[in-house]
Amino acid sequence: MSELKPCKVCNYTRQKSYxxxxxxxxxxxxxxxxxxxxxxDLPVSVVLEDDGTIVEDEAYFLCLPSNTKFMLLNEKERWAPSTKIDGGTAWLTRESRVLDSDTVDSALSGTEAWRDLASKLKQDLASIILFSEADLESLVNVSCDDLAAELGFGVSKAGDLQATLQRVLDRREEERQSKELLQLYLKAVEKEKEEQVPCQEGQEAADEPDGMEVDSSSGFSPRTLMVLKGKTSPETRLSNAELQMVVKEGASAMATVLGWDAERTSALLRACEEELNKRLEQVQAMQSLSVHSQNTSSSPEGDETQAKRKK
Known part of the structure; x- marks a missing residue:
């Protein structure tokens, strides 16, 4: 049995929280x-309440700390920063925010928050997967020389780290945009379907299946089929669990439910296998970095280097 995780949920207006x-x-x-x-009956998507990061992967969900706050969204709802909801007046329904001297001091000290993040990375590089987009941006925007000094890295290695963090930010933005495009596409498909029903009764067999209604014996969820029928790199928009399901079902099952020929189906299956292998390699690389980081911090040479830097 999986370990129980305490967490918080709210709706998109943040007026309900449990x-x-x-x-x-x-x-x-x-x-x-x-x-x-x-x-x-309506589909529900999950995002992080603080920055809107989409949570679709089970492994990523399990890595998040206890009491993380999630926002649950229906099909037509979208995440927005708390300060922009309801025309910028949503704060009136929430707790009063009073700026005093302590608040101002903490805001000023926030400019040095990247040092705490760098300290966490120095102890365990794998902790990067728990950083929010704001955390990543603070590390990317800091001076490369300052980051290198804080981490105990060379300037070149610190620059490579910042480049990696920027790629992570870019990918999260691409995932958010892909989610929005998928929602628009589903909405357009639904509207088109409603318009065609009155004039096309009895002709469903002549139309190409759209993947929205699938027999339960097919093994594929409606969302998975909708993503697979996307025109550009559909494998990158599937979760790890969905990729594993596609690879397990094989080309024959995919060809049957998608209505494609064997060559097109096989090409898509290969792309899904490559994407799944790439993600597994990334996880293994992250684990290797974590072990290397722990070995480096506990080695006598690392202690001697830190002693020299203090002098």
Whole structure:
């Protein structure tokens, strides 16, 4: 049995917020949707409340710390910063925010918050997967020389780290844009379907299947089929679990439900296998970096280098 994780959920207006204890991402969607009063038949997406990061991967969900706050969204709802909701007046319904001298001092000291993040990276490079976009941006924007000094790296290595962090930021932005485009596409498909029903009764067999209604025996979820039928690199928009399901079902099952020829289906299957292998390699590389970081911090040479720097 999976370990239970305490967390918080809210709706897109942030006016409803509840505490839950769940063991998986799917359970969070079900229990959170019921708690917030969502319609059971409508799809629910999960994002981080503070920065809108999309949470679709089960492994990433399990890596998040306890009491993380999630925002649950219906099909037509979108994440927005708390200061911009309701025309910038949503703060009136929340706790009063009073600026005093302590608040001003903490805001000024926030400019040095990147040092705390650098310290966490120095202890364990794998902790980067838990950083928010704001955290990553602060490390990217800091001087390369200052970051190198704080981490105990060479300037070149610190520059490579900043380049990697920037790629992570770019990928998160691409994922957010892909999610928005998919929602627009689904909305357009649904509208087109409603317009075609009155004039095309009895002709469904002549149309290409759109993947929205699939027999349960096919093994593919409606969302997976919709993404697979995307025109540009659909494999990059599937979660790890979905990629594993596609690879497991094989080309024959995909050709049947998608209505494609063997060559096109095989090409898509190879792309999914390559994407899954690439993600597995990234996880292994991150684990290697974590072990290397721990060995470096505990080695006598590292202690001697730190002693010389203090002098």
């Amino acid at each position: 505490g839950l204890v769940v063991s998986s991402l799917d359970q969070l969607k079900v229990k959170g949707g019921e708690t917030l009063g969502f319609t059971p």
